[in-house]
Amino acid sequence: MSAEVGLYGAAVAAAAATYFWRGFGVAVGGRLDPNGLLFEWFAAVAYAILAALVVRLVVFPSGELREIALAVRLGACAAALGTYLLFGRSLFAGCFAAAAVIAAAASGVLS
Amino acid sequence: MVADDTLPELGPRGALLAGARAAALAPALVLGASYVGFGSLVGAHELSLGFALFNTLTAWALPGQVVLVELYLAGSGVLAIMLAVGLANMRLAPMTVAMMPLVASPGRPAWRLYASAFFVAVTCWAMTMAQAPNLARRDRLSWFIGCSLVLWAASLVGTIVGFYAAAELPVSLTLALVFLNPVYFLLLFLQSTQGARDATRLVALLSGGALCVPAHLYSPEWSLLIAGLGGGTLAALYRFALVRR
Numbered sequence: 001m002s003a004e005v006g007l008y009g010a011a012v013a014a015a016a017a018t019y020f021w022r023g024f025g026v027a028v029g030g031r032l033d034p035n036g037l038l039f040e041w042f043a044a045v046a047y048a049i050l051a052a053l054v055v056r057l058v059v060f061p062s063g064e065l066r067e068i069a070l071a072v073r074l075g076a077c078a079a080a081l082g083t084y085l086l087f088g089r090s091l092f093a094g095c096f097a098a099a100a101v102i103a104a105a106a107s108g109v110l111s
Numbered sequence: 112m113v114a115d116d117t118l119p120e121l122g123p124r125g126a127l128l129a130g131a132r133a134a135a136l137a138p139a140l141v142l143g144a145s146y147v148g149f150g151s152l153v154g155a156h157e158l159s160l161g162f163a164l165f166n167t168l169t170a171w172a173l174p175g176q177v178v179l180v181e182l183y184l185a186g187s188g189v190l191a192i193m194l195a196v197g198l199a200n201m202r203l204a205p206m207t208v209a210m211m212p213l214v215a216s217p218g219r220p221a222w223r224l225y226a227s228a229f230f231v232a233v234t235c236w237a238m239t240m241a242q243a244p245n246l247a248r249r250d251r252l253s254w255f256i257g258c259s260l261v262l263w264a265a266s267l268v269g270t271i272v273g274f275y276a277a278a279e280l281p282v283s284l285t286l287a288l289v290f291l292n293p294v295y296f297l298l299l300f301l302q303s304t305q306g307a308r309d310a311t312r313l314v315a316l317l318s319g320g321a322l323c324v325p326a327h328l329y330s331p332e333w334s335l336l337i338a339g340l341g342g343g344t345l346a347a348l349y350r351f352a353l354v355r356r
Binding site: 020025029034042045047064103 | 137138140141144152158159162165166169170171172174175176177179181182183189190192193194196197200201202203204205206207208209210211212213215221224225228229231233237281282283284285286287288289290291292293294295296297298299300301302311312314315316317318319320321322323324326327331334335336338339340341342343344345346347350351
């Protein structure tokens with residue numbers, strides 16, 4: 001039972017830490033001039049952080065994805081990009097291609 | 112953004128449905144599949160389904176959810192978990208800041224913005240940022256909510272499926288599902304640079320991505336923040352130089 005309490009305690013703490021940034025964003029964003037440089041800066045930081053997040057998830061993953069070679073992970077991204085462009089900018093096709101590369105490589109490495 | 116008030120209004124209901132339709136199918140499937148990865152992570156370590164759903168309901172943002180589970184399993188305390196999740200989700204602050212001027216309408220109460228901010232997460236944020244210029248100002252918040260509700264529902268379904276399938280899914284498939292998340296983001300951001308007024312977003316994406324590698328080698332905890340502030344500042348300077356010219 002106490003393990004269960006700890007688990008939900010951690011989840012509540014995580015929820016508070018997550019909403020904190022969203023609420024903060026509303027408080028600040030509502031006061032900014034959308035044509036001003038400060039707003040441009042916040043928006044650019046958002047895009048830069050997200051790009052960094054993608055690079056971190058691909059280049060420095062956590063957990064079992066580390067078992068897949070970096071070259072394969074990058075290859076999967078290249079396959080996604082190529083397929084995306086080839087199929088008329090279809091997100092679905094691109095994602096499918098990447099998943100297929102990872103699944104094929106993983107069944108080779110792990111079996 | 113100049114044509115704001117000349118676009119025809121869909122009304123709250125119409126805009127909600129239009130947002131929901133935009134999220135249905137491809138985005139919902141891909142995000143749902145990413146959440147199958149999350150659900151199976153929880154299931155594989157025999158944490159409860161109630162916990163997984165509670166977490167997807169109250170702290171909907173995948174990277175922070177993965178941090179929560181991994182740290183909990185590692186035996187970290189509540190305070191350490193709170194700080195690590197906060198750090199992992201710090202990106203939500205500049206994202207929300209960037210979206211607010213697009214979705215806020217003069218004369219509408221602020222609590223609506225605070226309530227909707229609960230749904231700010233990468234997929235619906237990127238879709239709304241891309242779609243907002245094509246929507247009347249008063250429709251945008253409803254469009255965002257409609258889009259978010261469908262994606263949120265898909266995430267909950269994905270969590271349940273993943274939890275029960277954890278034992279049945281081959282590891283190779285789980286890994287492929289986990290990897291869907293960054294690939295989907297990559298393509299989504301690429302798409303959101305199309306039709307942008309100038310290359311500022313592209314500069315931000317490229318420099319943020321490039322800076323992540325050295326930043327991570329220097330400090331894994333702070334790499335996102337360093338790369339984000341560095342890349343974002345570069346892009347803002349680029350924009351500043353464009354405007355000045």
